[in-house]
Amino acid sequence: MTKFNELTISDAQKKIIKGEISCRELVLDCLAKIKQTDEKVKAFVTLNSEKALSLADEEDKRLAFLKDTKQIGNLFRDYPLLGIPVAVKDNFSTKGLLTTASAKVLENYKPVFDASVVKKINDAGGIILGKTNMDAWAHGSSTESSDFFTTRNPWNLERLAGGSSGGSAAAVAADLTIAAIGSETAGSIRQPACWCGVVGMKPTYGRVSRYGVIAMASSTDSPGPITKSVSDAALMLGVIAGKDEADATSSPTSVPDYLTCLGEENKIKGIKIGVAKQYFLKGIDSEVEKNAYQAIKILEKAGAQIKEISLLDPKYAVAVYTVIQRSEVSSNLGRYDGIRFGHDRSYFKDEAKRRIMFGTYSLSAGYYDQYYKKAQKVRTLIGQDFEKAFKEVDLIIGPTSPCPALGIGATKEASMFGEMQDILLEASSVAGLPAISLPSGFSSEGLPTGIQIIGPSFSEEQIFKTAFIYEKIARWHERKPKL
Amino acid sequence: MKLKRILIGLEIHIELKTKSKMFCGCSAVHFEKIPNSQTCPVCLGLPGALPVPNFKAIESVILIGQALNCEILKESKFDRKNYFYPDLPKGYQISQYDQPFCLNGWLEYKIQGTNYRAKIRRVHLEEDTGKLVHTQVKGKSCSLIDFNRSGCPLVEIVTEPEFDSSLAAKTFLEKLQKIVRYLEVADADMEKGQMRCEPTVNLEIEDGGKNYFTPLVEIKNINSFRFVQKAIDFEVERQFKDFEEKRIEKMPGNKTTRGWSEKKLETGLQRTKEEASDYRYFPEPDIPPIFWSDKQITNFKELFKKIVLPDKLESRFISLYGLRPEQAEILCRDKETAFYFEKCVELGKIKKITSLDIVNKLINQSKKAKQFADLSPKEFIEKIGESQKLFSLNKEEISLIADRVLKENQKIQDEYRKGKTQVLGFLIGLVQKEAKGKADPRIVQKILAEKLA
Numbered sequence: 001m002t003k004f005n006e007l008t009i010s011d012a013q014k015k016i017i018k019g020e021i022s023c024r025e026l027v028l029d030c031l032a033k034i035k036q037t038d039e040k041v042k043a044f045v046t047l048n049s050e051k052a053l054s055l056a057d058e059e060d061k062r063l064a065f066l067k068d069t070k071q072i073g074n075l076f077r078d079y080p081l082l083g084i085p086v087a088v089k090d091n092f093s094t095k096g097l098l099t100t101a102s103a104k105v106l107e108n109y110k111p112v113f114d115a116s117v118v119k120k121i122n123d124a125g126g127i128i129l130g131k132t133n134m135d136a137w138a139h140g141s142s143t144e145s146s147d148f149f150t151t152r153n154p155w156n157l158e159r160l161a162g163g164s165s166g167g168s169a170a171a172v173a174a175d176l177t178i179a180a181i182g183s184e185t186a187g188s189i190r191q192p193a194c195w196c197g198v199v200g201m202k203p204t205y206g207r208v209s210r211y212g213v214i215a216m217a218s219s220t221d222s223p224g225p226i227t228k229s230v231s232d233a234a235l236m237l238g239v240i241a242g243k244d245e246a247d248a249t250s251s252p253t254s255v256p257d258y259l260t261c262l263g264e265e266n267k268i269k270g271i272k273i274g275v276a277k278q279y280f281l282k283g284i285d286s287e288v289e290k291n292a293y294q295a296i297k298i299l300e301k302a303g304a305q306i307k308e309i310s311l312l313d314p315k316y317a318v319a320v321y322t323v324i325q326r327s328e329v330s331s332n333l334g335r336y337d338g339i340r341f342g343h344d345r346s347y348f349k350d351e352a353k354r355r356i357m358f359g360t361y362s363l364s365a366g367y368y369d370q371y372y373k374k375a376q377k378v379r380t381l382i383g384q385d386f387e388k389a390f391k392e393v394d395l396i397i398g399p400t401s402p403c404p405a406l407g408i409g410a411t412k413e414a415s416m417f418g419e420m421q422d423i424l425l426e427a428s429s430v431a432g433l434p435a436i437s438l439p440s441g442f443s444s445e446g447l448p449t450g451i452q453i454i455g456p457s458f459s460e461e462q463i464f465k466t467a468f469i470y471e472k473i474a475r476w477h478e479r480k481p482k483l
Numbered sequence: 484m485k486l487k488r489i490l491i492g493l494e495i496h497i498e499l500k501t502k503s504k505m506f507c508g509c510s511a512v513h514f515e516k517i518p519n520s521q522t523c524p525v526c527l528g529l530p531g532a533l534p535v536p537n538f539k540a541i542e543s544v545i546l547i548g549q550a551l552n553c554e555i556l557k558e559s560k561f562d563r564k565n566y567f568y569p570d571l572p573k574g575y576q577i578s579q580y581d582q583p584f585c586l587n588g589w590l591e592y593k594i595q596g597t598n599y600r601a602k603i604r605r606v607h608l609e610e611d612t613g614k615l616v617h618t619q620v621k622g623k624s625c626s627l628i629d630f631n632r633s634g635c636p637l638v639e640i641v642t643e644p645e646f647d648s649s650l651a652a653k654t655f656l657e658k659l660q661k662i663v664r665y666l667e668v669a670d671a672d673m674e675k676g677q678m679r680c681e682p683t684v685n686l687e688i689e690d691g692g693k694n695y696f697t698p699l700v701e702i703k704n705i706n707s708f709r710f711v712q713k714a715i716d717f718e719v720e721r722q723f724k725d726f727e728e729k730r731i732e733k734m735p736g737n738k739t740t741r742g743w744s745e746k747k748l749e750t751g752l753q754r755t756k757e758e759a760s761d762y763r764y765f766p767e768p769d770i771p772p773i774f775w776s777d778k779q780i781t782n783f784k785e786l787f788k789k790i791v792l793p794d795k796l797e798s799r800f801i802s803l804y805g806l807r808p809e810q811a812e813i814l815c816r817d818k819e820t821a822f823y824f825e826k827c828v829e830l831g832k833i834k835k836i837t838s839l840d841i842v843n844k845l846i847n848q849s850k851k852a853k854q855f856a857d858l859s860p861k862e863f864i865e866k867i868g869e870s871q872k873l874f875s876l877n878k879e880e881i882s883l884i885a886d887r888v889l890k891e892n893q894k895i896q897d898e899y900r901k902g903k904t905q906v907l908g909f910l911i912g913l914v915q916k917e918a919k920g921k922a923d924p925r926i927v928q929k930i931l932a933e934k935l936a
Contacts (some may be wrong), residue, residue: 035867037837093524106530113524115531136796212531219767248770328768331565335528339628363565372765462873 001095002361005029006175006480009084011234016063016083017072022064023056026178027481030085031066034176037483042151043171045090047100048109052085053234055127059083067476070117078159085350086121087177089168090131092223093212094118102146102167102216103136103348105336115212117181117223129177134169137333138183138216139166139351141191141421142411147349150408153195155447159405162192162421167170168226169196174483179236180226185217186321186429187422189224190437191454194400197439197448198469199235199477200226204457205432206251208237209244217325220429227377229469229477230438234258237460257462268302269463270275273453274393279424285403289440292399293451295470299397300471306394312385316378317427318420323362323375330359355372362460367461383431386456395452396467398424400422400437404447428454436467439476448476484487484727487694488687490642491652494701495659496637496679497669498611499543500721504576505636506534514675520631526634526676528572528797529884533769536561539606541584541773542634542783543668548606549787550662553623560772561608565763567685569628580764582772583607591794594650596808611635623723644683646671649715653708656680661793665818673707682709684718688726694810697722699738703749705918714743718750738745796821804838804894808861813829815848820845826860834868841867853864873920878930884917885930899935907931 004026005013015021033051037093038044059082066072088094091101094392095118118128135145143151143166151166153159154174161170169192172180182189184202193200195217199225208223215221225236238258240317246249257277261267275296280289300306333356338344348356362371389396413416428435435454442448449471455463471477491554504511507525524532545555562580588603613633616625640659646652660678663669671678682705686697700722702714718741731737741750766772775783793815800811800821825844828838844867858866876884888910889896899906906929914927 003906091531093529099530101530109530111524111529111531112527210531211533213770214530242879246535247533249533249768327765331575331763334565334567335530336569337569337574339569340527340572341529360763363765365761365763368763368765414709452605 001070003029003033003175003176005033007178008228009081009179009235010223010229012084012178013076015016017039017076019069024053025128026083027052027056027085027129027412030177033174036177037238038176039173040152040157041154041170041174041176042129042149043132043167043174043176044087044168045100045133045146046149048094048097049130050052051097051155052127052129060127061129063407072409074156080235081121084126085129085178086126087129087132087168087171087180088118088121088178089165089182091183091214091216092118092181093214094128094131098131099214099395100148102134102148103138103352104147104343105338105348106197106342107147110259111212113212115130116246117240118212120240122180128150128295132165132171134167134349135164136349137214137329137352138164138176138185138188139329140411141187141417142406142454143167143170143192144408145349145351146475152408153447156405156483157199158408159447160195160408162195162401162411164188164192164403165194165200166192166210169193169198169200169396171355172228173200173481174197174227175480179211179228179232180264180404181223181236182226183213183216183221183223184429185220185222185247185325189222189226190400190425190435190450191422193226193452194437194439195405196483197225197442197450197476197479198228199230199233199471200224200437201434201461202429202459203237203241204251204340204434205251206249206252206456207241207434207460209240209242209247209250211244211246213241215328216421218332219324219328220321220432222429230436230464230471231259231262233436234262234464234468235287251458253458255335258461258464261461261465262468266428268299268304268469270303270307271306271462271466272307272393273299273466274307274389275397276311276389276396276398278311279396279398279403280284281312281423283402284399285443285449286405287441287443288401288449292397292451295440295451295474296397298473299466299470300381302473304466309389309392309396311389311396312382312427313428314423317382317430318423320375320378320382321426321430322358322416323371324379326355326359327363327372328359330357331353348420379430382427382470386428386431386433386454390456392463394455395459398445398454399440400424400450400452402448424452433457434460438471439479440468440474441477442478484690486686486690486719487689488722488920489593489647489715490644490685490687490696491646491649492683493640493642493646493652493655494681494683495640495642495656497547497640497663498539498677499636500669501539501543501636503537504634505537505540506634509634511635513631513635516631517629518627521631522633524706526572527630528574534577534767534768537636540921541787543636544584544606544608544638544788545783545789546666546668546916547640547663548588548784550666550792551585551588551590551603551606551640553588553603553606553784554586554827555585555775556582557775557780558582558772558935559775561767561814562764563767564609564625568612569626570615570633572613572630572633576610576612576768577770580611581605590658590662592651592655594654599651602645604641604643606638606640609637609639612638612832627785631890642683647720649712652715653712653926656711657706661816665792668672668820670762676706680705682711683738684715684716686722686723686726687921688712693728693931694814695726696728698731698733700834701740702743703740703753704742704744723751740777757903769897793818793821800824804842807840808843810842810846812840814842823860823863827864830860830864834864836864836867876918876923878926879919881914881922882930883928884914885934888913889931889934898936
C-alpha cells in the first residue's frame with residue numbers, strides 16, 4: 001500500500017474527501033518519512049512538527065463537522081490546500097519559525113511576520129511542514145553552499161540536488177512532503193526540480209508576491225511551486241499568485257483558474273512550439289539532448305506544431321544576470337550588520353562575500369555605466385529577443401539543465417558554477433518570463449533529465465496545458481527514487 | 484585682499500505631515516512618542532519586507548514642486564543610496580537620484596521691498612532615518628536607536644548656490660516655510676527638526692587683480708532661522724581669515740563639513756573629503772518607475788490651482804482691501820490669520836466695518852499672542868462693532884443722557900453723596916442702557932463723577 005506521504009496534492013485531496021485518510025495521518029506519514037530518510041537526504045533545516053500536527057488536528061475537526069463528501073468537496077473550493085503538508089524554502093519569512101536562508105548570519109532569526117506566500121498557503125488550509133535547505137542566501141545552484149549542510153539528490157545520494165531550492169526539490173522527490181515552495185532568481189526552481197526529477201514552475205516576475213522573501217536579486221526573484229505533478233503545480237500557483245498590496249512589483253493581472261484549464265479537450269492542437277538551436281549547446285549531455293528531442297516528438301504527435309527558431313546566444317544572459325544579480329545582492333545584504341537581529345558580518349561565508357564585493361564594484365561611481373547600466377540595456381534586448389520569438393511561436397521548449405545531477409563537491413573552486421549550470425535558464429529569468437521544468441526521462445545512470453517550456457509573460461495557463469499533455473503521455477513523474 | 488562675493492547654496496529637508504510613513508502603514512507622527520512604538524517589518528528593514536510608496540507623500544512633493552515653479556517629470560523613479568549607519572536599518576536609503584519628481588524651478592522672495600529670485604535645482608522625495616540617542620544605561624555610556632522616525636517621508640529641496648548674503652538665505656527659508664505651511668503638507672518647525680537646513684558656503688576673494696574661490700564648506704546641525712544667519716556669518720568671516728592665512732583654493736575633493744555649535748556660536752570641522760564618498764546609487768528594484776499620464780499631471784495642476792499661496796493673498800489684500808504691503812505681509816504670515824481676516828472682512832461688510840478697522844485690530848491683537856484665536860470671526864466683528872458704537876455718541880449727547888438718568892434716580896444720587904461710591908457702577912450701567920451701548924464707559928464715568936461731585 002502506498003504511504004500517504006507519496007501522494008500528490010490531488011490524490012491526497014480525493015482520499016480526504018472520501019474519508020480514507022485524515023490530515024493528521026498525512027502529516028504523520030511525512031514526518032515518519034523525514035525521520036527515516038532525511039538524515040541521508042538532508043532536505044530540511046527546520047521542522048515544524050508540533051505545529052503541523054496541531055494544525056492537521058484542527059483541519060480534521062473541521063472535516064468531522066461536515067456530513068457528506070459533497071460538503072467536504074465544497075470546503076476544498078475555499079481551502080484548496082486543506083490539510084496538505086507543504087515544505088517551504090528557508091528564505092520565506094515564517095512567523096515564529098526560524099528563517100535563516102541557510103546562512104549562519106541568520107541562524108537564530110525568528111521573524112515576527114509571515115511572507116505573503118506563506119500567509120496564502122496558511123489561508124488555503126495548507127500546513128507548513130518545515131523549512132528546506134538552500135544555497136546560503138540563494139547564492140548558488142547546488143545547495144552545496146548552504147552554511148549548514150549539503151542536500152543530497154534522492155536518486156543518488158552521491159549527487160547534488162541542485163539549487164538554490166535544492167531542499168524543496170529533494171523533499172518532494174523523496175516524498176518527505178506532498179508539495180513544496182521554492183524561489184527562483186535564475187534557475188533556482190527549475191534546475192533543482194530537473195535534477196531531482198520533479199515539476200518546478202517559475203512564474204512570470206510579479207505573478208507571485210515577493211513580500212517576506214529574503215531578497216536576493218529583487219528584480220528577478222520569483223516564488224513558485226515544486227511538486228510531484230503538473231496539476232499540483234497548477235493548483236499551488238493558483239493559491240499563491242495574485243496582486244499583493246505589500247509588494248509594489250506584484251502584478252494586478254487577474255489569476256486564471258489554472259487547474260480547470262488542464263481539463264479542456266484538444267488543448268494543444270495547433271499550438272506552435274519553438275525549438276531554439278542555441279539551447280542545444282555544444283557539450284550538452286547526449287542523453288539530456290536525446291530525451292529533450294523525444295519530448296518534442298511526443299508533443300508534435302499530440303498535435304503541436306514544432307518550429308525551429310533562433311534566440312540570442314544564452315551566454316549574454318549569463319553576463320547580464322551576473323552583473324545585475326551581484327549589484328542587487330551587494331545592496332540587499334547591507335542590512336545584515338548584527339545590530340538589530342542575527343549575527344554580525346563576520347559570519348558571511350566566501351560566496352556571499354564574493355558577490356558583495358563584485359556588486360559593490362559594479363555599482364561604484366565610474367563603473368556603474370560600464371556594468372550595471374549596460375547590463376540593464378542588454379537585459380532589455382534579451383526581453384525584445386523573446387518578444388520577437390513569441391510573434392512566431394506560442395511557447396519555447398528546450399532542455400532545463402545541460403546535464404543530469406553532478407557529483408557532491410562539483411562546486412568547489414568553481415565560483416561561476418551556478419551561472420554555467422543555469423545557462424539555459426538565465427535568459428528567461430532576466431526577461432521575467434514564466435517557465436516550467438518537468439522530467440523528460442532518465443540517464444543510463446538512472447538520474448533524471450528535464451525539459452523546460454518557456455512562454456510569454458503571464459502565459460502560465462498555456463504552459464501548464466502543454467506540460468500536462470506531455471506528462472500524461474510520458475508519465476516520468478510516476479517513477480520514484482529508491483531510498 | 485577684498486571679499487568680492489559670498490556664494491551660498493541651500494539643501495533643505497522638510498518632513499511631510501502625512502498620516503502614515505513613506506513606505507509602510509506606520510504612523511508618521513513621531514515627535515516625543517515612546518521609542519520604537521511606531522515600527523513594523525518595513526521601516527525596521529526586516530528580511531523580506533518591501534516598500535510600497537505613499538501616494539499622498541508623492542502628491543505633496545509635487546505640490547511643493549509646483550509652488551517652486553518646477554517642471555514635473557513625466558517619468559520618475561526611486562533609487563537606493565547605499566551607506567552604512569546604525570540609524571539606517573536597510574543599509575540603504577530609498578531616495579531619488581537622476582529622475583526626481585520635480586526639477587528646475589525658482590522662488591521669489593523680498594528683502595526691504597526689493598524682489599529677488601532664487602533658482603531651485605531639484606525637489607525630491609526620500610525616507611528619513613531612525614534617530615540615535617547617546618545616553619547612559621546603568622552607568623554605562625551607550626547609543627540607543629529609535630526607529631519611530633525611520634521611513635517618514637522627507638522632501639529634499641536643493642537650490643543653486645546663488646544667495647549672496649546670510650540674510651538672503653534666511654529670508655528665502657522663511658518664505659519656503661510659509662509656502663509649505665500654506666500647502667498644508669508640512670509643519671516645518673525647525674526647532675522640532677521638521678525642517679532642516681544645510682547651507683554650503685564659499686567666498687570669492689579678490690587679491691592683486693585676481694579672483695580666488697575658497698573651498699566649499701557644508702554646515703550641519705542648524706535648528707533655527709536665526710542660527711542659519713549666524714552660522715553663515717561666522718563661516719564667511721572664518722573662511723576669509725583662513726584664506727588670508729593659508730591661501731587654499733576650492734578644488735575637487737576639498738569640500739568639508741562643519742557642525743554649528745549654538746553654545747560656542749561657531750562652526751567646527753566634522754568631515755573632510757566629502758566628495759570621495761560613493762553612495763552606489765542604483766534604481767530601487769522594489770518600486771516600479773513612475774510614469775504620470777497627462778490626466779494625472781492635469782490633476783496635480785488642478786489640485787495646485789485650488790491652493791492660495793501667500794504672495795497671491797498679499798497682493799489680493801493690497802488691491803482688494805487697500806492694505807499697506809507691510810500689513811498684508813503680517814496678516815499673510817500664516818494661512819490661519821489671513822483666512823480669518825478675509826472672513827472678518829466678509830462679515831464686516833454688513834455692519835459697515837471697514838477692512839482697515841479689522842486689520843488694525845487684528846495686528847494689535849496678534850502682537851498679544853493671538854487673542855482672537857478664541858473668538859470666531861463673527862464674535863470678533865461684533866466686538867469691533869460694539870467698540871465702534873460706543874464712540875458714536877459725543878460728550879454732549881452723553882451728558883444729556885446722564886442728566887436724565889440722574890433726575891430719574893434721585894435716591895441713588897443721595898446714596899452716592901453719603902459715601903456709598905460703589906453705586907456709580909450701577910449709574911454707569913443705566914446710562915449705557917439709555918445710550919444703547921453707544922457711549923464710551925470711560926467718558927460716562929467721567930461725566931457722572933463730575934455731575935455728582
